[in-house]
């Protein structure tokens with residue numbers, strides 16, 4: 162197994178330009194494929210999750226030309242007239258590819274098989290499949306009920322009223338919303354349970370609006386997509402920088418100081434994870450806000466106690482910031498950390514303890530109190546890009562650390578460690 166030992170970093174300074182958002186990249190690619198005509202997508206993320214969406218679209222007969230180191234895509238939409246792929250669609254562990262494609266393909270005549278990495282087969286999808294089946298979709302489980310892989314026989318669906326459980330993942334509702342314009346009638350979606358990760362629904366509705374489809378959001382309780390709306394190409398669309406990826410640089414500047422300018426997200430960001438910067442302000446970091454960039458400086462960091470349901474990805478970074486904040490940090494209402502790339506609650510608790518922190522792992526929360534003395538250790542990353550990136554904060558805080566399997570950042574940020582290196586001083 163590959164390992165990367167990070168030396169203690171004394172200061173970070175300079176400027177970082179964020180890669181494009183994963184959430185925006187995969188939504189935009191799929192909707193571009195569903196319209197007639199060509200869409201030019203700029204600042205596309207070049208990472209494993211996006212490659213899986215691109216690979217699937219190519220197997221479905223959509224022509225995509227990539228330029229500028231895979232950060233510009235020309236997508237020749239075929240109006241959703243997909244061809245049935247000969248081979249199964251392999252979607253890795255990309256939730257933003259697997260869930261939306263499940264709903265969309267169920268509404269397009271054809272035969273599809275959707276497969277993924279072993280971990281994908283442990284990530285639930287039953288709530289989405291239940292809702293699609295209520296609408297008449299033909300989706301079968303190929304191994305275990307409620308989990309991938311899936312066999313889908315796509316057909317024209319008529320829409321109607323449907324309930325979807327929102328308590329585990331917002332991606333199920335995102336998938337249903339993205340598929341709804343393909344149905345022949347109106348669609349009314351009622352949420353069962355408390356909807357998690359709400360800001361990602363705003364991203365979905367915003368991207369659909371760029372493609373000419375209006376979604377009525379009734380206070381996140383029910384949603385209506387009226388029939389007769391068709392995805393229309395916006396021509397050119399730029400992907401905003403990834404706000405979850407920004408969290409590592411915000412944290413680094415807040416912990417180690419110097420000053421970091423982060424380009425690609427700011428006051429105008431459509432991504433909920435920009436909320437992490439506000440949490441860091443609450444913890445004591447100094448942030449200057451501009452429309453599409455922020456500047457972050459070190460502060461005296463104190464532990465915070467937050468409900469992180471709206472920012473599940475960026476909140477992981479707070480768990481390692483906690484190592485350098487005074488007092489206890491509590492991150493609450495994050496049950497669904499357990500069904501992502503790994504059981505993130507268990508994994509973060511285990512690895513934080515190895516470093517020397519005092520950790521309480523609850524069913525849906527984690528509390529972290531900084532170590533009295535740091536242990537020099539290696540951390541396991543569980544094939545979870547965010548665990549690898551989060552634990553680089555240990556080096557930023559002035560302690561050496563070894564990251565096992567550092568290349569797992571390829572899921573969303575293949576160049577992470579070289580970007581961190583470019584702003585680090587020793």
Ligand SMILES: O=C(O)C1=C[C@@H](OP(=O)(O)O)[C@@H](O)[C@H](O)C1
Nearest residue numbers: 184257330331332358361473474
């Ligand atoms: O819709 C999206 O782009 C995402 C939604 C979130 O998942 P959940 O809704 O499952 O929390 C997030 O964790 C994931 O990385 C991306």
Ligand SMILES: C=C(OP(=O)(O)O)C(=O)O
Nearest residue numbers: 254255256257474501502
């Ligand atoms: C949960 C994540 O990914 P996915 O889109 O596969 O759900 C993530 O990127 O942290």
